[in-house]
Amino acid sequence: MIVVGLGGMGSATLFHLARRGLRTLGLERYDMVHEYGSSHGLTRIIRLAYWEHPTYVSLLRRSYELWRELESLSDEKLLYITGSIDAGPEGGSVFQGALRSSELHGLEHEVTDGAELHRRFPGYRLPGELRCLYQPDGGFLLPERCNVAHLARALAHGAEARFREPVLEWGATNGHAWVRTSRGRYEAGRLVICAGPWAAKLVPELDSLAVAERQVLAWLQPARPEYFQVGAFPVFNLEVEEGRYYGFPSFLVPGFKFGKYHHRGEQVDPDAMNREPEPEDEELLRSFARRYFPDGAGPTLMLKTCLFTNSPDRHFILDLHPDHPEVAIAAGFSGHGYKFCSVIGEIMADLAQGGQTRHDIEFFRLRRFAVSRESRVASHE
Numbered sequence: 110m111i112v113v114g115l116g117g118m119g120s121a122t123l124f125h126l127a128r129r130g131l132r133t134l135g136l137e138r139y140d141m142v143h144e145y146g147s148s149h150g151l152t153r154i155i156r157l158a159y160w161e162h163p164t165y166v167s168l169l170r171r172s173y174e175l176w177r178e179l180e181s182l183s184d185e186k187l188l189y190i191t192g193s194i195d196a197g198p199e200g201g202s203v204f205q206g207a208l209r210s211s212e213l214h215g216l217e218h219e220v221t222d223g224a225e226l227h228r229r230f231p232g233y234r235l236p237g238e239l240r241c242l243y244q245p246d247g248g249f250l251l252p253e254r255c256n257v258a259h260l261a262r263a264l265a266h267g268a269e270a271r272f273r274e275p276v277l278e279w280g281a282t283n284g285h286a287w288v289r290t291s292r293g294r295y296e297a298g299r300l301v302i303c304a305g306p307w308a309a310k311l312v313p314e315l316d317s318l319a320v321a322e323r324q325v326l327a328w329l330q331p332a333r334p335e336y337f338q339v340g341a342f343p344v345f346n347l348e349v350e351e352g353r354y355y356g357f358p359s360f361l362v363p364g365f366k367f368g369k370y371h372h373r374g375e376q377v378d379p380d381a382m383n384r385e386p387e388p389e390d391e392e393l394l395r396s397f398a399r400r401y402f403p404d405g406a407g408p409t410l411m412l413k414t415c416l417f418t419n420s421p422d423r424h425f426i427l428d429l430h431p432d433h434p435e436v437a438i439a440a441g442f443s444g445h446g447y448k449f450c451s452v453i454g455e456i457m458a459d460l461a462q463g464g465q466t467r468h469d470i471e472f473f474r475l476r477r478f479a480v481s482r483e484s485r486v487a488s489h490e
């Protein structure tokens with residue numbers, strides 16, 4: 110088995126394949142820990158009241174289970190539980206979606222408003238009438254440490270991993286796959302492509318289905334640090350008139366961390382993007398903090414760029430390649446994939462090993478785009 114890309118999804122896939130006793134090679138163009146892709150920045154939200162769609166909830170349950178297992182295998186704390194807030198207008202997609210997932214899946218949750226939220230968690234200063242759903246299982250993961258933990262466990266199970274070795278091309282026919290890298294050529298029975306923002310460069314069929322988008326994250330020094338500590342500040346997803354935002358308590362860096370989904374809507378080539386945060390990026394984020402988290406809106410401590418890889422419907426792409434069943438693809442995580450790495454590693458290992466998985470991934474198949482393209486054509490006739 111060959112896994113291309115050892116970021117969030119690829120490191121988890123390498124681990125699941127290796128622990129099944131399969132001979133596995135992982136190839137990564139950068140270092141074991143790097144800041145060019147999608148899985149850096151110290152923390153990633155994990156939450157169960159999934160507003161995006163209730164179908165994610167069963168995958169999330171398995172994801173939590175596998176993260177906890179990885180913690181115990183690597184004897185390291187990787188997952189912190191803070192509770193999560195999904196807030197927005199009564200009829201908005203974040204609040205309504207979180208409520209629907211909670212009700213459908215019987216999740217423990219409380220519904221409150223902006224005023225009550227401030228009394229309970231004083232760092233939050235949301236408009237009083239905003240509807241807020243609190244779910245106690247939300248929290249955050251440490252993505253760099255999680256990737257290293259998956260890789261370390263994979264190596265311990267005998268996987269090989271080669272870093273600083275980009276895959277330049279690949280092919281597959283009749284149950285065999287090969288890749289050519291900057292250093293050589295490798296062959297295997299199956300190939301798994303987890304190339305994050307570079308997915309469409311390796312799989313041209315993903316062109317326009319997995320589109321890289323520049324993001325910027327901020328860490329600001331709170332005037333009231335006690336309001337933004339773990340224990341006093343749940344992670345959040347927030348829908349307000351300026352757009353959709355997410356945020357975290359201070360952790361590892363003494364700053365309130367947050368970002369705006371689809372930041373400035375900049376589609377980019379990951380090999381040519383501006384990786385330096387600009388004053389406009391900073392002001393966009395600071396103005397949000399001043400309005401909704403004024404006690405967290407002190408001096409800027411850190412800004413970082415990162416990449417989303419958006420699919421047209423913002424749902425994941427998990428499937429076999431349409432023309433090469435020897436190749437499994439994980440792509441298009443659209444800014445919300447990290448929390449699922451552990452279960453997606455298991456799914457990709459299933460697809461590589463036997464072409465199918467016990468997890469229900471119909472919602473994530475590539476053919477949904479073909480269908481919608483066909484129906485668009487039909488509706489124009």
Ligand SMILES: Cc1cc2nc3c(=O)[nH]c(=O)nc-3n(C[C@H](O)[C@H](O)[C@H](O)COP(=O)(O)OP(=O)(O)OC[C@H]3O[C@@H](n4cnc5c(N)ncnc54)[C@H](O)[C@@H]3O)c2cc1C
Pocket residue numbers: 113114115116117118119136137138139145146147148150152153154155274275276277303304305306307308311324325326355368415416417439440442443444445446447448449
């Ligand atoms: C700012 C920001 C905030 C986010 N917040 C959250 C959050 O709070 N919660 C959440 O669940 N998700 C969040 N996400 C989304 C999540 O981080 C991503 O969905 C996830 O990291 C995607 O993982 P990946 O493995 O697809 O990509 P990556 O981790 O980028 O891995 C892809 C890897 O493939 C390698 N690669 C590419 N091409 C080649 C090649 N030709 N040869 C060899 N190697 C190659 C790359 O170098 C890279 O290491 C956020 C994303 C960003 C950018």
